[in-house]
Amino acid sequence: MKKGMLSMVTIILYILFAIGTVIMLWMVYNHIEGKIALYFGMAYVFLTLFLIVYVPIVTIFNSRKLKWVDIKKRLFKFFILFIVFGALNYVFDYIFRSSNVDLFRNFSIALGLAFGISFIDITLKKKEVE
Structure with a gap:
């Protein structure tokens, strides 16, 4: 292509x-x-x-096509965002729906948000990085 x-x-x-x-x-x-x-x-x-x-x-x-340093920064950002979004989702579920906390739902939402924020520009990259 x-x-x-x-x-x-x-x-x-x-x-x-x-x-x-x-x-x-x-x-x-x-x-x-x-x-x-x-x-x-x-x-x-x-x-x-x-x-x-x-x-x-x-x-x-x-x-x-990226350098290893850039990939490490993005992975670190991904893991931090995943933990923050997962924890916030869990806390809000515990506060507002304490009888029905779904960890799979909470962490799948956190995974999608963290991945999207960390890697969306790589997905849409048009030119090669040297």
């Missing part, structure tokens, strides 16, 4: 996901039913599952 082609595909997938999310929220809010809504919902779920796999792979692929 060309240098900028992978990032262009990623941007297009992000735009499709954002548009699909808005349409799905509108369909659920207005109780839209039918075959078209079902097929659109299935396509949206498949796009979401594809992005869950695609984004980490592209991030790893693009991070190979």
Whole structure:
């Protein structure tokens, strides 16, 4: 692939996901039913599952071009953010829903947020880093 082609595909997938999310929220809010809504919902779920796999792979692929010092800084930032978001999520769940604390939910949200904040610019990188 060309240098900028992978990032262009990623941007297009992000735009499709954002548009699909808005349409799905509108369909659920207005109780839209039918075959078209079902097929659109299935396509949206498949796009979401594809992005869950695609984004980490592209991030790893693009991070190979970085220097080891930069990767260490990003990993340190990722671990710190993961711990902070996980702890905050747990504390807020304990305060507001003390009878129903779900650690898997709390730490999966923290994992996604920390990964997104730490590595989003690597995912959308267009040119090679020397």
